[in-house]
Amino acid sequence: MPMARQSMLLWMARPARQTCRTMSTTPAGVDVRRRAMLDRIIRVDHAGELAADRIYAGQMAVLGKTATGPVIKEMWEQEKKHLAKFESLLPQYRARPSALIPFWNIAGFALGAGTALLGKQAAMACTVAVEEIIGDHYNSQIRELLEDNPELHKELLETIREFRDDELGHLETGMQNEAEQAPFYKTLTEVIKIGCRGAVWVAERV
Amino acid sequence: MSASSIRRLVSKNLLKFYGLSGHRSGLQVISRRCSTEKENEAVHSEDESEFFENEDDLKKSVLDKALAFVPTHGWSQKAISKGAEELGYPGVAHGMFTRGGVDLALHFCDACNQTLAARMKTDADAVLDAPAARKPVRSVIGDAVQSRLTMIHPYIEQWPQALGLLVMPQHAPESVALLQNLVDDIWFYAGDKSIDVDWYTKRLTLASVYVSTELYMTQDRSPGFADTWQFMESRIDNLSTAGEDFTRCSPMQSYTKYC
Numbered sequence A: 001m002p003m004a005r006q007s008m009l010l011w012m013a014r015p016a017r018q019t020c021r022t023m024s025t026t027p028a029g030v031d032v033r034r035r036a037m038l039d040r041i042i043r044v045d046h047a048g049e050l051a052a053d054r055i056y057a058g059q060m061a062v063l064g065k066t067a068t069g070p071v072i073k074e075m076w077e078q079e080k081k082h083l084a085k086f087e088s089l090l091p092q093y094r095a096r097p098s099a100l101i102p103f104w105n106i107a108g109f110a111l112g113a114g115t116a117l118l119g120k121q122a123a124m125a126c127t128v129a130v131e132e133i134i135g136d137h138y139n140s141q142i143r144e145l146l147e148d149n150p151e152l153h154k155e156l157l158e159t160i161r162e163f164r165d166d167e168l169g170h171l172e173t174g175m176q177n178e179a180e181q182a183p184f185y186k187t188l189t190e191v192i193k194i195g196c197r198g199a200v201w202v203a204e205r206v
Numbered sequence B: 001m002s003a004s005s006i007r008r009l010v011s012k013n014l015l016k017f018y019g020l021s022g023h024r025s026g027l028q029v030i031s032r033r034c035s036t037e038k039e040n041e042a043v044h045s046e047d048e049s050e051f052f053e054n055e056d057d058l059k060k061s062v063l064d065k066a067l068a069f070v071p072t073h074g075w076s077q078k079a080i081s082k083g084a085e086e087l088g089y090p091g092v093a094h095g096m097f098t099r100g101g102v103d104l105a106l107h108f109c110d111a112c113n114q115t116l117a118a119r120m121k122t123d124a125d126a127v128l129d130a131p132a133a134r135k136p137v138r139s140v141i142g143d144a145v146q147s148r149l150t151m152i153h154p155y156i157e158q159w160p161q162a163l164g165l166l167v168m169p170q171h172a173p174e175s176v177a178l179l180q181n182l183v184d185d186i187w188f189y190a191g192d193k194s195i196d197v198d199w200y201t202k203r204l205t206l207a208s209v210y211v212s213t214e215l216y217m218t219q220d221r222s223p224g225f226a227d228t229w230q231f232m233e234s235r236i237d238n239l240s241t242a243g244e245d246f247t248r249c250s251p252m253q254s255y256t257k258y259c
């Protein structure tokens, strides 16, 4: 789809959309910066929740019928809820979606299925690594939003806080399900964490 | 320091900056404003248009006035100077608008975009109250493009000149951003909720419809621009039939407000 590619490049170069320009009472500079921040936050979170949804889908594809199935299923259900929320926030905030959506989709599934193939413990180690990064990531967004304007971002802050707690719950579940007994636990989680940090960096921009 | 004294300071400095401190008519406007403001706040709000809190407001007012001179002077520094004179700030134009006509053309595009967005917002709000009156997405899009292009009609003779300025490489980033804002507004108020590759293709295809119709319009001599609207409809039809459904879009309930 050459047209889509062209279009994506054009739109990525565009500064964040400023909504309600005429109604805004704040100075233009503050407004532009705030729009850019929200644009980035919503885009990366949506991409992240999409990837999380695909990770659990990948794990389910491999481990769905085993004893671990219901544990994964439970976390997956929460991820679906997270994803649906950000799918509605994207148009609400008029944020540009990540141009790499198809990639996050495949990469998430591959990561989930790939680690699950190494066994239940490795799947749980993957969960631990991913959720640790996502938890940190949500925490830094909360700080950023609080610094900017806690009143204005009240709704978004509530959402992110709730999701962060869910993610840390997943981390806990992973630990309880023998994540640390995975083969090469340290190396495996470190590699995944580096990958996640890179993905966050990219999704904020692309 | 009160708000009004801050404003006074800003305005004075602004005039100084543009070399106007010695200019009588400019100062007169300011000093008159200052005294009335001190005496009576109500007068202030009635007559706000003449008092500028910041450079942007002053610039916008000059350019708004300048539009009236486009049919005679084109998209030029001359038209801007005339607008500034009209506003009581002769001479301000040279220091403020260093790029000449393109500033005026960009301002016009932005103002039209905002007018259209406000109009579409009103329509979208009305539909929220009366969902039965909802128009199909395709006609919301078509109407929006048509009404945006109609705003150019008073300047149609000078529009090729404006386009020439807008597409110059050094101005392209700004004019492309304005085009992107325009199509983003149209899709937003049409209720678009796409979150994947669709988001990009919808915006690009609409931009291409807009730009090609705009170019067609500059050459169109048919009464009431009938040929232009026909051309526009066929462009939208082509898009709708070219595999992807151009106007596939969730209904109006997705129109949400964030202000």
Ligand SMILES: [Fe+2]
Pocket (backbone or CB within 6 Å): A049, A052, A078, A079, A082, A163, A167
């Ligand atoms: Fe999540």
Ligand SMILES: [Fe+2]
Pocket (backbone or CB within 6 Å): A052, A079, A131, A166, A167, A170
């Ligand atoms: Fe999670």
